[in-house]
Amino acid sequence: MAALLAFCAVPAGAVTVVPPGNRNADQPDVPAGAIRRTSQTRGTFDAKYEKIRNLIATNDELRGKIDKAARAYGIDPIHIVGALVGEHTYNVDALDRMQTYYVKALSYLEAKVVFAYEGESVTDFVARPEFRACAGAKGDEALWSCRESVFNTAFRGRTVDGRSYPDNRFGAVFFQPFYAGQTFGLGQINPLTALGVSDLVHRVSGYPDLDPDKAPEVYRAIMDPDRSLAYMAAVIRSSIEAYREIAGVDISGNPGITATLYNVGNPRARAAALAADNKARAGAGQPPRLPEENYYGWLVNDKLPELEPLAR
Template sequence: MGFIGRLTKAVAAVAVAIAIWGAPTASLADKMVVVPAGNRSASQPTIPDASARRTSAFNTTYDAKYQQIVALLQRERKLMVQIRKAAAAYDVAPIHIIGALVGEHTYNVSAVGTAQTYYVKALAYANADFSFRYKGKSVQEFLTRPEFANCSEDKGSAILWSCRDQVWEDAFRGRTVDGVTYDGVTMQRAFFQPFYAGQTFGLGQISPLTALQVTDLVNRNSGFAKLTPDKPQAIYRDIMDPDRAIIYIAAIVRDAIDAYADQGFDISGNPGITATLFNVGQPRRRAAELRQAVASGSGRKLPVENYYGWLINDRLAELQALLSDD
């Protein structure tokens, strides 16, 4: 497919995405589907091989990692206070934040001994000299390509960066464009891991791309300066510092709930679904796909938790007890 064909396909995809991700309609609001609590699947969905390899490499188990993050939350009462405050600021139940933290540290990384360790790690990035680049181009330069022309900054950071991420998937990932072969990896991995693949991002494991998506919301609710890829150190400060990371987790959960509400689904009462979305990202695309599936009569009517979210719903009583101990 030539450049014009690729461009037409990318622009068409973006146009559809923008139409889908626009303001909620009255008809959707009138037909809001409340997603019930609990798991849709009787057994846990398959855990990816990558998670199994990470766990095996450190000679541990999922259950041991789960117990480790639960123990950290039990010990760090200051952290629990911050979780409650962030949840209130973004009008989400605290269990959604706990679910995100527990899922990440059970399946992606192991919790460290104390929250203080994360503060130390955050300082290590403060004066580092780095930028977000891929194949010799900065992300800022790459985004001037015509394929991204329909991603409008006027619609806010969430839609802007979701649109850019979608264009990467549709027009560049795993393709050869204008003589350049792009790896079959996510935009996050291509541009936003400047040190090494698989690097970690602090207590919340928040990727720089996700932080950029919710920067408008965090600026509006918490007064943090808006993030831009021109200042990568500021992005790393916000996602590595536990105090700020908790706020970003709350914002990510709020954004996911809003994205699904725009498509007629209330997921606010199901922490397993919000944990799933924290894990997989792109809530607007996924909510739109679900709405389309329902409209087409394909049989799919509700969002379904993945392995990560399934654990949160399965252990919900135990995780809720962390909040009752305050």
């Protein structure tokens, strides 16, 4: 597997390298929601896995786009392949024709949607004084990660200034005007995730910066297959960088871990939690804990003999 490019080079011996393969002998439990979604379509996980694997295997243009995106963001293409396989095995079926994604992307430009909760736009919401600590965040990912943390601690499940906020994720409350939990496009990206890497995608791929006040353009970006692959690569690169810089852990050689983070999101907070845990473990004379794959990442690592040829 190709090594990461020099953008995340660190001094030798400064990081703990996560070895290839799964830490769990058996696949962790698949959530009930994933089981329910698949049973409602009378499908099976095996059939959905085969569909996305075959789509990638038989579409030379798609594989070329995956390779191009991976090279642009300095990651191994297997990380993008793994994320695609995980999303379309456990979340939605892959569409049979790539052209369908392009058509759907254009349709979102006409959608009259906004990112808001009970009439308050997310832009106005994050201008509240509770979010002042986020003003010094460096980069979009750190900024939106900080805002998500503030939402969780100060608003989630609480009543503030007479308004009750659901006990639900920031992304589900403010960024899912169609229905809660929805992700979009080839990469099954949600709007909050896209906003978190907008500056990186703009810098590397030249696509316009995303504006939370222009929701239709955000949806178009994550529905367009070409742009979606750039956002996927940016999300994966950001996860690798976060774990290296915050937790001192190199996950670039384990696509099951990067796929897990692609699935669960918020890598900076998770890397910080791992760093704090390992600091406590070091103080107790214990070895560091390595990140573990979830059910989604476990499948990716388990299927690597079939998937790696698709990333070459």
